[in-house]
Amino acid sequence: MQEEVVFVTGNEAVARAVKLAKPNVIAAYPITPQTEIVEVLARYVESGELRSEYIHVESEHSAMAACIGAASMGARVFTATAAHGFLYMCEMIFWASIARLPIVMANVNRALAPGWNIWAELKDAMAHRDAGWIQFYTASIQEAYDTTLMAFRVAEDRRVMLPTMVNLEGFVLSHVMQPLRLVDEAAYDEFLPPVRIPHALNFERPHTLGTLISPEHNFLVQYDNNKCMRAADDVIAETEREFEKITGRRYRAVMKYRCEDAETLVIAMGTLAREAEVACDSLRDKGEKIGVLRLRQLRPFPKAFAEEVKRLPAERFIIIDRAYSSGYGGILAEEVKARLYDLGIIKEVKSIIAGLGGQDVPHEALEKLFMDKQGGETWYGV
Amino acid sequence: MLLFAPYILLAFCGAAAFCGALNIVVVSMVEVLGKEEHGGMKAEKREVRGARWLAAVPEDEYVLKGNSACAGCTAMIALRYALKASRATGRKTLLLVGACCMVVCEGVYPNTAYNVPTLDTAFACTASMASGVEAALKSFGRRDVNVIAFAGDGGTVDIGIQALSGAVERGHNFLYVCYDNEAYCNTGMQRSGATPLCARTTTTPSGKREKKKDVPRIIAAHDIPYVATVCPSYPMDLYEKFKKALSIEGPKYIHVLTPCPVSWRFPTSKGIEMGKLAVRTGMWTLYEVEHGVFRLSAPSRRVVLNGDVLPVEKYLRAQGRFNGITDEEVERIQKIVYQELERLKEATARRRLW
Numbered sequence: 001m002q003e004e005v006v007f008v009t010g011n012e013a014v015a016r017a018v019k020l021a022k023p024n025v026i027a028a029y030p031i032t033p034q035t036e037i038v039e040v041l042a043r044y045v046e047s048g049e050l051r052s053e054y055i056h057v058e059s060e061h062s063a064m065a066a067c068i069g070a071a072s073m074g075a076r077v078f079t080a081t082a083a084h085g086f087l088y089m090c091e092m093i094f095w096a097s098i099a100r101l102p103i104v105m106a107n108v109n110r111a112l113a114p115g116w117n118i119w120a121e122l123k124d125a126m127a128h129r130d131a132g133w134i135q136f137y138t139a140s141i142q143e144a145y146d147t148t149l150m151a152f153r154v155a156e157d158r159r160v161m162l163p164t165m166v167n168l169e170g171f172v173l174s175h176v177m178q179p180l181r182l183v184d185e186a187a188y189d190e191f192l193p194p195v196r197i198p199h200a201l202n203f204e205r206p207h208t209l210g211t212l213i214s215p216e217h218n219f220l221v222q223y224d225n226n227k228c229m230r231a232a233d234d235v236i237a238e239t240e241r242e243f244e245k246i247t248g249r250r251y252r253a254v255m256k257y258r259c260e261d262a263e264t265l266v267i268a269m270g271t272l273a274r275e276a277e278v279a280c281d282s283l284r285d286k287g288e289k290i291g292v293l294r295l296r297q298l299r300p301f302p303k304a305f306a307e308e309v310k311r312l313p314a315e316r317f318i319i320i321d322r323a324y325s326s327g328y329g330g331i332l333a334e335e336v337k338a339r340l341y342d343l344g345i346i347k348e349v350k351s352i353i354a355g356l357g358g359q360d361v362p363h364e365a366l367e368k369l370f371m372d373k374q375g376g377e378t379w380y381g382v
Numbered sequence: 383m384l385l386f387a388p389y390i391l392l393a394f395c396g397a398a399a400f401c402g403a404l405n406i407v408v409v410s411m412v413e414v415l416g417k418e419e420h421g422g423m424k425a426e427k428r429e430v431r432g433a434r435w436l437a438a439v440p441e442d443e444y445v446l447k448g449n450s451a452c453a454g455c456t457a458m459i460a461l462r463y464a465l466k467a468s469r470a471t472g473r474k475t476l477l478l479v480g481a482c483c484m485v486v487c488e489g490v491y492p493n494t495a496y497n498v499p500t501l502d503t504a505f506a507c508t509a510s511m512a513s514g515v516e517a518a519l520k521s522f523g524r525r526d527v528n529v530i531a532f533a534g535d536g537g538t539v540d541i542g543i544q545a546l547s548g549a550v551e552r553g554h555n556f557l558y559v560c561y562d563n564e565a566y567c568n569t570g571m572q573r574s575g576a577t578p579l580c581a582r583t584t585t586t587p588s589g590k591r592e593k594k595k596d597v598p599r600i601i602a603a604h605d606i607p608y609v610a611t612v613c614p615s616y617p618m619d620l621y622e623k624f625k626k627a628l629s630i631e632g633p634k635y636i637h638v639l640t641p642c643p644v645s646w647r648f649p650t651s652k653g654i655e656m657g658k659l660a661v662r663t664g665m666w667t668l669y670e671v672e673h674g675v676f677r678l679s680a681p682s683r684r685v686v687l688n689g690d691v692l693p694v695e696k697y698l699r700a701q702g703r704f705n706g707i708t709d710e711e712v713e714r715i716q717k718i719v720y721q722e723l724e725r726l727k728e729a730t731a732r733r734r735l736w
Contacts, residue, residue: 025517053520055552058544058545061507065513066513066514069478069514069515070521071518072501073514073522074522092504092507201499202499208496208499208501211489211491211493211500212489213491214490
């Protein structure tokens with residue numbers, strides 16, 4: 001079959017993926033730079049191309065609440081947000097994961113006000129690192145599309161049953177157009193089984209969801225949550241392999257670029273990792289042995305990361321962060337350092353803070369930063 | 383199974399002590415049907431009418447014994463009759479409960495006192511979660527379910543008003559019920575927007591300085607098909623309004639005044655009496671707005687139209703929350719009530735609430 005290729009923005013790519021997943025309910029509130037996702041979906045629904053119930057909620061808190069309500073009835077649901085919208089739904093974000101509802105959400109990463117800034121930064125998602133959601137970070141429009149397609153299957157897997165977010169950086173991905181290879185609808189229908197939420201409310205055996213829970217049971221809920229989050233790591237790997245079978249496109253939790261003989265390993269997420277690959281090529285031309293290791297998921301933190309880091313020969317790590325924990329450090333850098341400690345790896349680590357609030361980070365600048373042998377933390381532009 | 387066990391709380395019929403709510407209902411029946419004057423009917427006629435009505439109310443109980451409601455809780459009467467009314471429509475019931483006393487009344491996992499599928503929600507989002515539930519049912523093509531959302535006054539008139547306004551504006555087919563105990567009673571009686579003027583709460587120790595927010599009127603201004611006010615002291619009126627609401631397609635809103643013995647500080651046996659006093663003094667008015675048409679309900683008709691109104695002092699002095707209220711304050715409240723009754727009289731003439 002001829003593969004269909006279109007030229008679309010990241011936002012439209014996500015909307016197209018959602019259309020294939022055919023959610024029962026979409027509840028969403030517009031926010032820059034996510035707006036186009038909800039606009040395109042509304043168009044699909046109004047034209048009858050997509051037969052979802054579309055709830056035009058009056059806030060993001062209500063968006064996530066409506067998703068929770070619908071998923072509690074056993075529905076497949078989708079929402080999308082960004083930055084302030086994400087923070088506004090914070091209470092419901094935690095609610096969704098504790099309630100074990102496989103809600104899929106696209107988050108178009110954006111910086112936080114005051115000082116209104118609509119450009120890319122990962123802090124909106126990373127601030128919800130401990131919310132119990134599976135977190136994917138994508139680096140191209142094709143990847144945002146493919147990951148959204150996979151997200152439904154991962155979230156709804158019986159072994160997982162956890163909400164899942166797909167992050168794509170504002171403007172850098174949301175508003176840029178790239179060629180997109182579409183997945184065939186029939187193939188996807190086979191890939192994504194019908195949703196079945198085992199604890200959904202029903203009328204045959206009435207039960208209550210969310211009643212008071214005492215200390216002797218509450219921690220068990222959290223224990224189970226973690227168990228399923230850990231299991232999600234394997235389910236994601238399995239899903240990526242299945243996806244590869246129908247599309248030929250290969251995704252892994254840890255994406256390696258020229259890492260095998262690298263003495264210096266750059267670790268990053270999202271589009272800055274791709275920018276680092278360009279810098280890597282240029283440095284390789286100059287004889288530097290450098291590679292880029294891109295993390296596609298922050299939660300569950302991939303087991304594959306430990307496997308790769310143990311195996312690879314790199315002696316020096318450079319971590320790029322597009323989000324910062326004030327008074328602590330680059331969020332990814334601190335996560336990675338903790339993992340290295342777990343593995344007994346004590347090597348030189350350099351932390352680069354770059355791209356906050358949409359700061360432009362060209363590959364030439366990254367090249368310079370990579371070559372700077374000074375360790376510790378460096379803020380690009382400061 | 384352990385995986386989902388904490389979420390699957392099977393309906394539990396406790397063999398525990400006879401619950402306060404049921405006791406109170408028995409008392410209320412006797413009071414309403416037996417003793418009190420009621421719209422000028424003679425005693426026997428009233429009894430016949432009451433017995434006939436009672437025979438038509440489904441016997442099935444959806445609020446089970448062993449629930450953890452406080453003794454004398456009138457909100458549980460409202461819930462009990464709401465669920466019976468839903469049963470009487472022949473459709474199934476899906477109940478949502480906001481963060482409020484009614485979540486506590488369910489009991490603690492693995493028990494639940496509500497024998498219908500129930501979704502407990504966070505504080506601000508009872509109406510928006512109901513939107514999602516309704517949309518899911520629509521997507522499944524199910525038209526045989528009454529979606530009923532219960533929330534307290536804090537969750538409705540304060541933190542949840544945005545979600546409620548949004549949900550009714552969008553026209554979801556559901557019934558939203560605010561049971562109004564006029565404070566954050568679940569957390570020990572802090573002031574809410576529904577707390578009446580001069581009431582002492584733990585956060586207004588010298589009395590609230592502002593009036594009660596009139597949320598039924600705000601919701602009626604959304605032009606939804608049905609808005610009603612009720613009180614468990616008038617169970618026939620309450621039951622019939624719930625039944626009527628559930629027969630109408632679209633968003634419906636019922637505001638229930640539920641006297642709370644714990645927070646209002648009156649004896650647990652006086653809940654029904656307190657609700658009646660509220661209506662008889664004009665502190666609370668029973669009405670409905672059906673497709674925009676305003677109509678007073680029988681118990682309030684004589685208060686508003688015939689001037690058969692008791693002084694507010696009788697109501698205020700019966701409750702500990704108004705302890706220490708001055709004569710001037712009573713006078714002020716009385717004046718506001720008279721103004722309100724005048725406004726309702728005009729509304730009756732115009733057949734429009736606003």
